[in-house]
Amino acid sequence: MAPLPTLEDVASRAGVSTATVSRCLNSPEKVVDHTREKVMSAVDELGYTPHFGGRALASRTTNTAGAVIPTMDNAIFACALQAFQKELASAGMTLLVASSDYSPSHEFEQICTLVERGADGLLLIGADRPKTSYDYLDKRGIPYVVAWTNHSDQAACCVGFDNRLAAKRMAEHVIAHGHRNIAMISGITEGNDRAAERVHGVRDALADAEINPDAFKVVEVNYSLDAAGRAFDKLITTSPPPTAVVCGNDVLAAGAVTRAKARGLRVPKDISIVGFDDIELASVIEPKLTTVHVPHRRMGVAAAKCLLDMRELERTIPGREFMTEIIERESLGPVNR
Amino acid sequence: MAPLPTLEDVASRAGVSTATVSRCLNSPEKVVDHTREKVMSAVDELGYTPHFGGRALASRTTNTAGAVIPTMDNAIFACALQAFQKELASAGMTLLVASSDYSPSHEFEQICTLVERGADGLLLIGADRPKTSYDYLDKRGIPYVVAWTNHSDQAACCVGFDNRLAAKRMAEHVIAHGHRNIAMISGITEGNDRAAERVHGVRDALADAEINPDAFKVVEVNYSLDAAGRAFDKLITTSPPPTAVVCGNDVLAAGAVTRAKARGLRVPKDISIVGFDDIELASVIEPKLTTVHVPHRRMGVAAAKCLLDMRELERTIPGREFMTEIIERESLGPVNR
DNA sequence: TTGTATGCGTTATCAA
DNA sequence: TTGATAACGCATACAA
Numbered sequence: 001m002a003p004l005p006t007l008e009d010v011a012s013r014a015g016v017s018t019a020t021v022s023r024c025l026n027s028p029e030k031v032v033d034h035t036r037e038k039v040m041s042a043v044d045e046l047g048y049t050p051h052f053g054g055r056a057l058a059s060r061t062t063n064t065a066g067a068v069i070p071t072m073d074n075a076i077f078a079c080a081l082q083a084f085q086k087e088l089a090s091a092g093m094t095l096l097v098a099s100s101d102y103s104p105s106h107e108f109e110q111i112c113t114l115v116e117r118g119a120d121g122l123l124l125i126g127a128d129r130p131k132t133s134y135d136y137l138d139k140r141g142i143p144y145v146v147a148w149t150n151h152s153d154q155a156a157c158c159v160g161f162d163n164r165l166a167a168k169r170m171a172e173h174v175i176a177h178g179h180r181n182i183a184m185i186s187g188i189t190e191g192n193d194r195a196a197e198r199v200h201g202v203r204d205a206l207a208d209a210e211i212n213p214d215a216f217k218v219v220e221v222n223y224s225l226d227a228a229g230r231a232f233d234k235l236i237t238t239s240p241p242p243t244a245v246v247c248g249n250d251v252l253a254a255g256a257v258t259r260a261k262a263r264g265l266r267v268p269k270d271i272s273i274v275g276f277d278d279i280e281l282a283s284v285i286e287p288k289l290t291t292v293h294v295p296h297r298r299m300g301v302a303a304a305k306c307l308l309d310m311r312e313l314e315r316t317i318p319g320r321e322f323m324t325e326i327i328e329r330e331s332l333g334p335v336n337r
Numbered sequence: 338m339a340p341l342p343t344l345e346d347v348a349s350r351a352g353v354s355t356a357t358v359s360r361c362l363n364s365p366e367k368v369v370d371h372t373r374e375k376v377m378s379a380v381d382e383l384g385y386t387p388h389f390g391g392r393a394l395a396s397r398t399t400n401t402a403g404a405v406i407p408t409m410d411n412a413i414f415a416c417a418l419q420a421f422q423k424e425l426a427s428a429g430m431t432l433l434v435a436s437s438d439y440s441p442s443h444e445f446e447q448i449c450t451l452v453e454r455g456a457d458g459l460l461l462i463g464a465d466r467p468k469t470s471y472d473y474l475d476k477r478g479i480p481y482v483v484a485w486t487n488h489s490d491q492a493a494c495c496v497g498f499d500n501r502l503a504a505k506r507m508a509e510h511v512i513a514h515g516h517r518n519i520a521m522i523s524g525i526t527e528g529n530d531r532a533a534e535r536v537h538g539v540r541d542a543l544a545d546a547e548i549n550p551d552a553f554k555v556v557e558v559n560y561s562l563d564a565a566g567r568a569f570d571k572l573i574t575t576s577p578p579p580t581a582v583v584c585g586n587d588v589l590a591a592g593a594v595t596r597a598k599a600r601g602l603r604v605p606k607d608i609s610i611v612g613f614d615d616i617e618l619a620s621v622i623e624p625k626l627t628t629v630h631v632p633h634r635r636m637g638v639a640a641a642k643c644l645l646d647m648r649e650l651e652r653t654i655p656g657r658e659f660m661t662e663i664i665e666r667e668s669l670g671p672v673n674r
Numbered sequence: 675t676t677g678t679a680t681g682c683g684t685t686a687t688c689a690a
Numbered sequence: 691t692t693g694a695t696a697a698c699g700c701a702t703a704c705a706a
Contacts, residue, residue: 004477006699017677022701032675047476052454053393054699057682062390072418072434078409082436094450097409097434099419113431117389117454139384140341225617254621261623280562284591286598286623343683354693359685369691391683394698 005046014042025050056118065307066096066114067123068107070192074223074251075279076296077125080147083300084123091308093120102223104191108133115142121307127152128193143310145303148194150321157310158319159303163194166292166324167201167246170274173326174244175209178335179272182206183217183235183242185228185252195220198248198276217242221252228255229262236263236271243271243335250275250282253289257331268333278327287330295322342383351379362387393455402644403433403451404460405444407529411560411588412616413633414462417484420637421460428645430457439560441528445470452479458644464489465530480647482640485531487658494647495656496640500531503629503661504538504583507611510663511581512546515672516609519543520554520572520579522565522589532557535585535613554579558589565592566599573600573608580608580672587612587619590626594668605670615664624667632659 011018016035023031024039031039042048056062065088069077085095096114100107107124111133114122122137122144134154137144146152149160174182184202187195199218206216219234221227228251235242247253253275257267265271267287275282275291282289302320309317348355353372360368361376368376379385393399402425406414422432433451437444444461448470451459459474459481471491474481483489486497511519519539526533536555543553556571558564565588572579584590590612594604602608604624612619612628619626639657646654 004699007701008699018700019678019702020676023676026701030675035676047473049449049453049477051394051699053390053399053684054682055701056390057388057394057684058699058701060682060701072409072415073412075410075412078415081409112386116386136384225621258621281618281621284562284595284618285621341683344685345683355684356686356693356695357691360692363685367691372691388683390700391698392685394700395683395685397685397698 004051005048006051007048010039010042010046010048013046014039062118062120063092064094064096064117064119065121065123065304066098066111066117066119068098068100068110068114069123069125070100070102071223072097072099074249075281076249076277076294080296080300080303083297084304085300087301087304088308091304093308102188102192104129104133108136111136115140121145121311123147123303123307126193127154127156127158128191128196141314143307143316145306145310145319147299147303149197150319155316156319157306157316158321159299159306160319161294161299161322161324163197164201164204166294167198167276168204169201169324170276170292170326171202171205171246172208174246174272174274174332175205175211177244177272177332179242179244180209180211180335181215181240181242182211182244182246183238184219184246184248185231185235185256186218186220186248187223187252188220195248202246223249223251225251225255225258228252229259232256232259233263236260236265241271244332245271245273247273247275250277250279250289250291253291253331254281254285257285257287257289268331269336272332272335274332282327283329290329290332291327293325293327295324298322341388342385343388344385347376347379347383347385350383351376399455399457400429401431401433401454401456402458402460402641403435403448403454403456405435405437405447405451406460406462407437407439408560409434409436411586412618413586413614413631417633417637417640420634421641422637424638424641425645428641430645439525439529441466441470445473448473452477458482458648460484460640460644463530464491464493464495465528465533478651480644480653482643482647482656484636484640486534487656492653493656494643494653495658496636496643497656498631498636498659498661500534501538501541503631504535504613505541506538506661507613507629507663508539508542508583509545511583511609511611511669512542512548514581514609514669516581517546517548517672518552518577518579519548519581519583520575521556521583521585522568522572522593523555523557523585524560524589525557532585539583560586560588562588562592562595565589566596569593569596570600573597573602578608581669582608582610584610584612587614587616587626587628590628590668591618591622594622594624594626605668606673609669609672611669619664620666627666627669628664630662630664632661635659 098110189196219231275289278293435447483493524532556568612626615630
């Protein structure tokens, strides 16, 4: 286990100074061809890799962006992140990913970890987090983009969409199919503004349609198929049972559909179920989910661009709002009672 | 944008030396109560966070493990990683994740990135990669665990299962249902030993059953629903069409099932389709997939333990082999022709 | 174009 | 128990 080669090792092997080696690596155009070749071959022979800590310390920058997402377990974040990362990579930046498990306190820890590691900028999901977290970043002048939402209390750069409006439109769509007894399976809204706003949106639509809000049943659960199934059981056994179930995302909708079928219910003949996100799962399950399409890849790209801009300009910039779209498939039908 | 507070800022504010502050943070027991309190409140007031680069430079360690997975887009890696991370966290280590997109050269880049950033150990998926990658790690004495397989050319610590045997058992199971005209939809085997071994395993079973290996059709595709659908189209239009399709993983199987249904085929009455991995998707799709269960969470935990041990012992240790299990659900039926 | 010298924030050694 | 001080590996201002 030989000690790792350092700049100095490379320098002495190539017969130049450490400064020259450093230049070869960081701004090759500032050094003459034949010395560069000498240096580069020394680098190869030694298998030299610059020490990140040393570099970070000396240059006060890391070319690193961080992202804290709620979970790696939902395809929608994976997709957005992939796009985010690609865009960053083309600007020479690396991405560090951490997950918060939908817990604000855990999120704060992850933010700290990423910042300690020298993240030059951060991608955060949703706006609902303790002021502490924002202060922490603002105090350090670390740029961040808040994705998946179109507004925040802070003057943050938001790259996202109007969750409330999107959910309202979907609920209106359900209502237009004749449903008036509508229930909802939502993610846990505590600390999750996207989930909370989707519930609000549905309420908005009910209010507009003059449907008694007290009869609107919402069950909050973790984002898992099983939990959604249990929530469905609970809802379907109330009286009168809902004729349509609006779900906070496609995973919940898939869980509900699976449970409905297991109970011998036909979807959408006996009960309508709609989702949100439009992940792949939505078109694999039978019946295919009627859902809200969210342009996650485009959000990822836009978020990266914003972060890059903010880094260059050294100030916050306005974000970007995306539109969602209802994807009509098979799981929503006319009311049948 | 005030400059970040440093150890020295904290020290002067608390009226102690930087050494004492450092001790407070790293081995609090070595400093007397009342000084520690002074220091800690100075830390809080200043919102001090240690600079990772400085720390890495001085201590020659980062308490960081890295993982390079093929893709974040498959739930199976997400699950394993979650478990891996949790186990590491309980030992005070942080996890850095990168994805290789199933490309060995891209994987090498990611390995370098993680090592440069000071990863104290690495989790890699599969054993099939250029010797360069192994040499790079060995030369630097960085411990790594090779997961998802039970053997490697190098003397690496493998935490995984026998892909070939598992696939063979599944194929035997299919054959036991009377199928003799079996096709396969596989992931790209180039640079992916798990995929390659699963194909081998199926071949093994065919050979044992004295089925003509020349008639065995394999289509290699990217791991996506659409690609699997197209592969299914290709296979089903050969003559004679297969009565069973073995798939390299559940995503491929889901794509095949979806496509089969779209063509008006009943699964498994008209055609049997089996998967591999047992991800959630497998029990959501209709019919539910008969598949091979892989204990990804347990692998994740075991991999973390191995890495931790290797780090402590400063040498490679033997890995651990897991058993897989066939999960009988609905997508495999008796041959019907 | 290249080399010299300094400092980045932290840990660790050694004295006090 | 605490403090002074020397590394750690690299980038960069400045000098040559």
